[in-house]
């Protein structure tokens with residue numbers, strides 16, 4: 476038997492789950508498929524080493540779809556300041572929420588907290604059915620849509636299938652959409668660390684020869700680190716005993732948070748620059764990491780994906796409200812035009828910053844120092860960058876502006 480819906484979303488991570496929530500609120504009959512159920516409960520004090528810095532725009536989206544209160548209840552750490560400095564020059568940048576109309580610049584949230592809060596909302600939406608485990612075996616193009624075949628023999632069909640199944644998206648390959656990109660030969664080493672000094676609700680980032688080291692404040696007083704290192708170094712550091720790792724971390728931090736006292740489990744994620752050649756095809760669209768993977772140095776991957784989710788949900792809901800068929804192409808093209816340029820711009824900026832800081836030459840160090848200090852003392856430029864980092868750009872989808880349109 477084939478189960479039919481108006482939209483099928485494959486992938487219930489931050490992006491797919493947010494998209495399914497928005498569609499469900501907008502009265503779209505939605506199926507959400509994931510190969511596994513998300514973690515919804517855990518022991519108190521046990522931290523997820525994967526965290527994201529969520530922007531004000533992401534917060535607005537999560538508020539509109541009803542997930543923000545669940546996130547705050549489980550634990551979200553506001554950060555009020557962001558301090559960025561160059562480990563090999565005098566370059567320094569300071570962003571302060573006091574220069575904005577907000578009480579914080581954003582929040583650091585464990586990824587599993589965001590996902591759990593989104594799935595709580597999905598449970599309450601009669602328009603959304605979540606199916607796990609669901610492993611996709613194949614996807615066929617039919618006259619009026621797409622049909623998904625699961626490895627256990629079940630079939631699902633809809634006029635629109637959305638792939639939010641992450642960076643290595645199987646659905647993207649099944650749709651025949653290629654990618655352009657390259658590996659950075661760098662890993663993002665992540666862990667939770669207890670530091671001697673308080674984090675002061677500040678996101679700290681020091682640029683070093685192999686890549687930036689970030690200390691992100693957590694709600695329990697600890698910090699989450701994202702340390703970009705060459706793949707070789709990252710693998711070596713993963714294998715070090717805790718005390719040796721803490722010593723190297725302390726050295727790399729420049730002592731900004733005092734001694735490094737305790738470290739939790741460590742993991743390293745290979746980093747890639749990758750974008751899909753197209754975001755859409757007949758009865759098909761990509762969102763989140765399935766469409767674009769970027770360097771995490773400014774913590775924008777999930778935020779960009781949440782903007783995709785908000786924009787795509789808006790295009791779908793408005794199309795249905797206007798009585799146009801979801802099997803059409805026009806609204807999908809509109810979504811692609813809306814998001815692709817913005818995402819590419821963000822990815823290329825991250826790429827450029829990563830490359831600029833990788834150059835180990837005294838002239839470059841002087842240039843970086845001049846550039847950073849110039850920005851730090853130029854209010855208009857700093858305000859522009861700050862607003863961008865907070866996700867407050869022109870042409871935002873309604874949900875990112877806090878506008879519930881359904």
Ligand SMILES: Cc1cc2nc3c(=O)[nH]c(=O)nc-3n(C[C@H](O)[C@H](O)[C@H](O)COP(=O)(O)OP(=O)(O)OC[C@H]3O[C@@H](n4cnc5c(N)ncnc54)[C@H](O)[C@@H]3O)c2cc1C
Nearest residue numbers: 486488489490510527528640641663763764774776777778
């Ligand atoms: C070190 C590091 C630090 C980062 N820090 C930040 C940050 O501070 N801020 C930020 O915004 N971003 C950050 N990012 C990026 C962010 O983590 C990703 O952009 C985000 O998780 C992507 O979400 P997604 O939902 O698109 O994909 P994913 O999180 O990969 O979710 C994909 C989902 O699809 C499911 N799935 C996959 N394949 C299938 C299949 N075949 N069938 C069924 N289901 C499937 C998976 O089970 C999963 O649930 C960071 C990334 C790294 C590596």
